[in-house]
Amino acid sequence: MKYLIILLGLAIFAGTAIANDVDPKPSIAKNLLPNGDFNEGEITPHHWQTIDGLSTFWVDDPDPKRGKVLKFDTDVQQAQAYVWWKNISEGTSPLGAPKKLPTVEPKYDTLAGLDGVWFWSDAIPVEKGAEYWLTLDAKGAGMLVWLVGYPEKPDCSFAADEGAVRESITKQNGTGPPNVRNRQLFVHKYVWKGQLAVQPSAEWKTFSRREKPFAPTKNTPNVKYVRVLLYPFWPPGEYFVDNVRLTRHSSATE
Numbered sequence: 205m206k207y208l209i210i211l212l213g214l215a216i217f218a219g220t221a222i223a224n225d226v227d228p229k230p231s232i233a234k235n236l237l238p239n240g241d242f243n244e245g246e247i248t249p250h251h252w253q254t255i256d257g258l259s260t261f262w263v264d265d266p267d268p269k270r271g272k273v274l275k276f277d278t279d280v281q282q283a284q285a286y287v288w289w290k291n292i293s294e295g296t297s298p299l300g301a302p303k304k305l306p307t308v309e310p311k312y313d314t315l316a317g318l319d320g321v322w323f324w325s326d327a328i329p330v331e332k333g334a335e336y337w338l339t340l341d342a343k344g345a346g347m348l349v350w351l352v353g354y355p356e357k358p359d360c361s362f363a364a365d366e367g368a369v370r371e372s373i374t375k376q377n378g379t380g381p382p383n384v385r386n387r388q389l390f391v392h393k394y395v396w397k398g399q400l401a402v403q404p405s406a407e408w409k410t411f412s413r414r415e416k417p418f419a420p421t422k423n424t425p426n427v428k429y430v431r432v433l434l435y436p437f438w439p440p441g442e443y444f445v446d447n448v449r450l451t452r453h454s455s456a457t458e
């Protein structure tokens with residue numbers, strides 16, 4: 205729960221706007237995020253990180269109009285995920301994922317109770333001074349969605365920005381320096397984060413930050429790329445995402 209508490213603290217610190225379930229802008233603007241509807245792919249959706257087949261899945265929605273969607277399961281033992289993620293980071297197909305081990309109450313040792321499940325988009329270039337809307341369809345217990353800004357085109361390989369996972373993989377490989385707290389060696393490359401809090405919803409719903417577009421370069425003018433980070437965690441369970449849209453806020457440049 206430690207991470208959860210830290211994250212919630214960060215959310216408050218960042219002055220996060222709570223998402224509304226109504227898209228504040230017409231969705232006619234061009235989606236800057238390729239394959240935001242997850243409909244293109246092969247085993248895993250194109251233009252996003254790979255699924256792992258254990259905590260993240262690329263599935264057909266029961267409604268054929270939706271096509272493919274992303275499914276999360278946060279009710280997975282974190283220890284099992286960390287071992288499997290090492291394989292995924294080395295290029296093992298998610299089709300070979302192990303069956304998840306049983307989880308037990310109070311489930312604080314699950315991904316839900318610890319690191320959460322992260323799913324990153326590829327990097328999208330942003331323009332200095334421009335503002336952006338982020339909207340998505342979600343179903344499940346609610347989650348956080350981040351727009352994360354980088355000064356240079358970031359490494360988009362699996363778990364590239366997940367310090368704890370990188371440390372675990374290093375440790376599992378036995379290549380880490382002995383007797384050193386690796387955590388302190390991992391340096392995040394991002395310089396800016398903006399957040400969208402998605403409320404729980406039993407049905408598909410569209411979420412956005414009403415009247416508050418993201419301004420990646422407002423206080424960090426060196427931001428040149430952003431990635432979308434989908435981040436469900438507590439409670440343990442299933443979450444679904446579709447139609448992630450990043451669009452430019454037109455009045456910012458007019």
Ligand SMILES: [Ca+2]
Pocket residue numbers: 241242243270271272273446447
């Ligand atoms: Ca879709």
